[in-house]
Amino acid sequence: MRSDRQSAPLGLKIAAAAxxxxxxxxxxxxxxxxxxxxxxxxxxxxxGLTLQWFAVTWNRPDxxxxxxxxxxxxxxxxxxxxxxxxxxxxxxxRTRFFGRETISLLxxxxxxxxxxxxxxxxxxxxxLADIPFSTWxxxxxxxxxxxxxxxxxxxxxxxxxxxxxxxxxxxxxxDGFQTFRHVILPNIGTALVxxxxxxxxxxxxxxxxxxxxxxxxxxxxxWMLEELVRPRQRPVTNVVAMVVVLVTLLPILAAYYLTxxxxxxxxxxx
Amino acid sequence: xxxxxxxxxxxxxFGTVKAVDxxxxxxxxxEFFAMLGPSGSGKTTCLRLIAGFERPxxxxxxxxxxxxxDVPPYRRNVNTVFQDYALFPHLNVTDNVAYGLMVKGVAKxxxxxxxxxxxxxxxLPGYGARRPGQLSGGQRQRVALARALVxxxxxxxxxxxLGALDLKLRENMQExxxxxxxxxxxxxxxxxxxxxxxxxxxxxxxxxxxGKVMQVGTPEEIYKxxxxxxxxxxxxxxxxxxPDFVLRHAGEKRWASLRPEAVRLVEQGPGSIAATVISSAxxxxxxxxxxxxxxxRINAVLPAGEPFPAEGKPVHIGFARDDLHLMDEGG
Amino acid sequence: xxxxxxxxxxPERGGLRGSLSDTLWRKPTVLLVLLLTPPVLWLGIxxxxxLFALLLxxxxxxxxxxxxxxxxxxxxxxxxxxxxxxxxxxxRTVSMAAMVTLAAxxxxxxxxxxxxxxxxxxxKALFYLxxxxxxxxxxxxxxxxxxxxxxxxxxxxxxxxxxxxxxLIDAWLSLPIVGGNSLxxxxxxxxxxxxxVWLPFMILPxxxxxxxxxxxxxxxxxxxxxTPAQTFRNVLFPLALPGIVAxxxxxxxxxxxDYIIPQIVGTSHLFIGQAVYAHQGTAGNIPLAAAFxxxxxxxxxxxxxxxxxxxxxxxx
Numbered sequence: 001m002r003s004d005r006q007s008a009p010l011g012l013k014i015a016a017a018a019x020x021x022x023x024x025x026x027x028x029x030x031x032x033x034x035x036x037x038x039x040x041x042x043x044x045x046x047x048g049l050t051l052q053w054f055a056v057t058w059n060r061p062d063x064x065x066x067x068x069x070x071x072x073x074x075x076x077x078x079x080x081x082x083x084x085x086x087x088x089x090x091x092x093x094r095t096r097f098f099g100r101e102t103i104s105l106l107x108x109x110x111x112x113x114x115x116x117x118x119x120x121x122x123x124x125x126x127x128l129a130d131i132p133f134s135t136w137x138x139x140x141x142x143x144x145x146x147x148x149x150x151x152x153x154x155x156x157x158x159x160x161x162x163x164x165x166x167x168x169x170x171x172x173x174x175d176g177f178q179t180f181r182h183v184i185l186p187n188i189g190t191a192l193v194x195x196x197x198x199x200x201x202x203x204x205x206x207x208x209x210x211x212x213x214x215x216x217x218x219x220x221x222x223w224m225l226e227e228l229v230r231p232r233q234r235p236v237t238n239v240v241a242m243v244v245v246l247v248t249l250l251p252i253l254a255a256y257y258l259t260x261x262x263x264x265x266x267x268x269x270x
Numbered sequence: 271x272x273x274x275x276x277x278x279x280x281x282x283x284f285g286t287v288k289a290v291d292x293x294x295x296x297x298x299x300x301e302f303f304a305m306l307g308p309s310g311s312g313k314t315t316c317l318r319l320i321a322g323f324e325r326p327x328x329x330x331x332x333x334x335x336x337x338x339x340d341v342p343p344y345r346r347n348v349n350t351v352f353q354d355y356a357l358f359p360h361l362n363v364t365d366n367v368a369y370g371l372m373v374k375g376v377a378k379x380x381x382x383x384x385x386x387x388x389x390x391x392x393x394l395p396g397y398g399a400r401r402p403g404q405l406s407g408g409q410r411q412r413v414a415l416a417r418a419l420v421x422x423x424x425x426x427x428x429x430x431x432l433g434a435l436d437l438k439l440r441e442n443m444q445e446x447x448x449x450x451x452x453x454x455x456x457x458x459x460x461x462x463x464x465x466x467x468x469x470x471x472x473x474x475x476x477x478x479x480x481g482k483v484m485q486v487g488t489p490e491e492i493y494k495x496x497x498x499x500x501x502x503x504x505x506x507x508x509x510x511x512x513p514d515f516v517l518r519h520a521g522e523k524r525w526a527s528l529r530p531e532a533v534r535l536v537e538q539g540p541g542s543i544a545a546t547v548i549s550s551a552x553x554x555x556x557x558x559x560x561x562x563x564x565x566x567r568i569n570a571v572l573p574a575g576e577p578f579p580a581e582g583k584p585v586h587i588g589f590a591r592d593d594l595h596l597m598d599e600g601g
Numbered sequence: 602x603x604x605x606x607x608x609x610x611x612p613e614r615g616g617l618r619g620s621l622s623d624t625l626w627r628k629p630t631v632l633l634v635l636l637l638t639p640p641v642l643w644l645g646i647x648x649x650x651x652l653f654a655l656l657l658x659x660x661x662x663x664x665x666x667x668x669x670x671x672x673x674x675x676x677x678x679x680x681x682x683x684x685x686x687x688x689x690x691x692x693r694t695v696s697m698a699a700m701v702t703l704a705a706x707x708x709x710x711x712x713x714x715x716x717x718x719x720x721x722x723x724x725k726a727l728f729y730l731x732x733x734x735x736x737x738x739x740x741x742x743x744x745x746x747x748x749x750x751x752x753x754x755x756x757x758x759x760x761x762x763x764x765x766x767x768x769l770i771d772a773w774l775s776l777p778i779v780g781g782n783s784l785x786x787x788x789x790x791x792x793x794x795x796x797x798v799w800l801p802f803m804i805l806p807x808x809x810x811x812x813x814x815x816x817x818x819x820x821x822x823x824x825x826x827x828t829p830a831q832t833f834r835n836v837l838f839p840l841a842l843p844g845i846v847a848x849x850x851x852x853x854x855x856x857x858x859d860y861i862i863p864q865i866v867g868t869s870h871l872f873i874g875q876a877v878y879a880h881q882g883t884a885g886n887i888p889l890a891a892a893f894x895x896x897x898x899x900x901x902x903x904x905x906x907x908x909x910x911x912x913x914x915x916x917x
Binding site: 008009012013015016019020022023024026027029030033041042043044045080083084085087088090091094103106107109110112113114115116117118120121122123124125127128140143144147170173175176177198201202205207208211212221224225228229237241244245248249252253256 | 611614618619621622623625626632633636637639640641643644645647648649650651652654655658708709711712714715716718719728729730731732733734735737738739740741742743744745746747748749750752754755756758759797800801804829850854855857858859860861864865874877878881887890891894897898901905
């Protein structure tokens with residue numbers, strides 16, 4: 001492989017580096033703004049740096065409430081999505097049955113179609129069925145589009161756990177439950193955890209569907225959206241934005257490390 | 271002798287595909303039994319029927335006299351060495367080997383001891399702590415073998431066990447498997463598409479084609495007296511001679527097979543047949559000639575050292591009438 | 602090891618677990634049904650049910666005087682959808698989606714190509730994370746970051762001033778359509794933010810497609826005397842195309858349905874998402890909102906159909 005040692009043409013290097021910089025610099029900017037002393041505008045460069053906004057944010061009950069609701073919703077949605085996604089992946093990868101493609105399509109549809117469609121569809125269904133908005137209406141929506149990330153991760157791993165491993169286990173005297181416990185679970189475990197983390201990150205961050213299913217409740221993204229539309233406390237928003245970046249990065253990094261050997265995180269699953 | 275595995279009119283159909291079609295088969299206790307056939311001939315499906323990974327769509331399957339169609343794999347005292355070995359990637363070698371004992375609830379110390387013993391048996395002592403990923407193909411296969419044998423199965427099934435190994439390793443393993451089978455006395459059933467492997471290892475062979483058993487017999491019977499064109503062609507790379515040809519040279523209008531080593535180059539004379547050399551290949555110990563005889567292609571294998579004619583040369587061939595094996599049907 | 606003395610068939614294990622396990626082996630369909638029932642029920646009832654209810658409502662109409670929804674089957678709402686002002690919205694949104702997709706393909710290609718062909722080992726992981734992290738970072742934070750950047754007092758204005766290029770921004774902003782009062786209230790701003798937010802969705806599938814191009818194909822092409830440009834046009838691009846189409850499914854679909862970006866960074870001209878949001882919310886005209894959502898569904902339907910024919914799904 002002679003070409004492996006060849007280095008890339010300069011133009012390509014520059015274009016790739018510029019592309020990556022375009023992706024990352026705006027996020028880094030968030031970190032600077034969290035420390036700015038400027039309160040009323042988005043002035044650059046910051047006239048001064050301060051830590052005071054962290055304390056201010058810390059003492060804001062509305063931020064805490066929104067954060068708590070977001071975590072609660074994300075946690076429950078993740079659990080539901082993990083169960084449904086794993087079941088679906090197991091069924092699809094186990095056998096070639098009639099309608100297999102349809103099942104895949106059904107799982108992917110909630111993210112393949114624009115979020116606004118999912119959102120308005122759920123909202124009008126709640127209206128028709130006279131279901132009042134609650135935490136559960138948010139969860140219903142989130143779990144629906146989170147299924148696909150768990151599913152994508154699990155399907156990729158199930159494919160690697162070849163059918164003969166299950167047969168080998170049964171051949172050696174393990175019944176269905178023992179096979180699940182001793183062979184299937186250990187082999188798909190990390191993929192499931194990774195899928196769960198991505199689902200958590202996805203739910204924690206979701207805003208489009210949530211605006212339709214939350215009613216008067218505020219998740220953290222909804223709180224931020226209101227600040228974006230009608231900025232009132234810019235410094236607090238800056239701090240929250242930074243915290244959100246950090247909080248979502250952790251599960252992504254963890255998911256990456258759990259799945260890096262072999263299959264990749266199903267990034268297209270978002 | 272008791273029958274280890276009995277197939278009675280067993281069929282396994284997948285929709286319209288008849289993977290196994292009304293097969294009757296008796297595998298005797300303690301024998302080394304080979305199922306030979308091209309891919310898609312149903313031999314692997316038969317193995318999976320014995321293991322319990324497939325269920326027959328019709329017919330009766332008994333293992334040591336007990337009906338087995340409705341028995342799941344984990345209740346059959348039968349173990350399999352898989353073609354891809356199917357070692358558990360998350361367990362080390364000891365835990366892989368001890369898996370069967372673990373799910374049966376054998377105490378930890380005892381299953382460790384049994385696993386070590388089994389690894390010794392397959393000549394891999396001291397490999398217990400490794401992961402399957404750190405082993406070579408040959409070593410993985412030995413682990414797979416130990417993992418099956420540690421359960422002391424009544425029947426051991428081997429699915430193309432040597433397919434993934436290189437030539438040298440394969441020859442070693444052939445000998446070892448045979449020796450192992452002799453010393454343990456377990457019934458071995460192995461699936462292969464390699465006729466040389468089947469002939470050299472098995473006590474008896476079943477030749478499969480299109481979901482049916484074409485012939486069952488000892489290697490010698492199969493090789494010397496194939497009952498059909500298919501078996502003659504697949505097993506011995508024999509010359510399959512059409513009825514017209516046989517009528518002209520042996521006086522009977524039937525299909526026949528003639529092994530290439532039975533064909534001799536002779537001087538022109540009574541009974542000799544004119545032929546033209548089309549190809550020759552030097553094989554070390556022997557030389558293989560491709561001959562054109564009255565438009566019929568015939569292969570001959572000559573011992574090395576014998577002078578062989580150049581391509582395109584006219585020659586005369588002959589064979590003993592006894593070597594011509596007449597077959598019952600045309601296949 | 603001695604010859605086994607045990608029976609060839611072991612006794613049934615008994616109990617609920619034993620018999621359940623045996624049953625699932627005998628009837629694999631039962632297991633399949635057990636596995637599929639919960640997810641299919643959930644997605645079928647919660648999701649498809651809602652979607653169906655929504656589509657149904659697009660055939661209802663709203664009474665203009667009372668503001669009540671008239672639940673009779675009619676195409677009246679679709680007639681309303683085809684008013685010039687609404688057609689404008691649709692054309693605007695679809696052209697924006699097309700431009701964002703095109704730009705994303707252009708920007709994504711070098712990154713994907715570099716990652717697929719030149720990055721090895723540590724660098725490869727770094728590139729991968731370098732795309733994954735922005736992809737998964739909070740959508741709103743990303744939009745917010747651009748609000749900071751594009752603001753009149755923000756970093757971009759400052760940067761151009763430092764480079765003495767302020768005239769360039771002013772000239773651009775004075776252009777019709779793409780211009781505006783400032784970048785943060787112009788289509789240019791909307792376009793940049795869309796491009797930024799959806800770019801990773803394009804990089805990943807293109808990289809996946811390029812990784813499947815055997816290295817020796819590129820070498821064979823240059824060996825046969827092709828210039829790099831020819832190699833790109835005749836070998837790399839056709840092979841990467843399924844990846845680009847796969848990525849464009851995301852960039853296109855996501856742009857079609859977004860209502861937050863044009864609301865925060867953009868002009869007062871509406872996009873489909875905003876129209877849907879406005880009609881279902883303050884106006885209470887659910888039928889028209891529903892009819893509007895049919896547009897992206899139909900557009901994406903054709904798009905997916907075309908993509909499938911090009912084999913783009915293998916690159917997902």
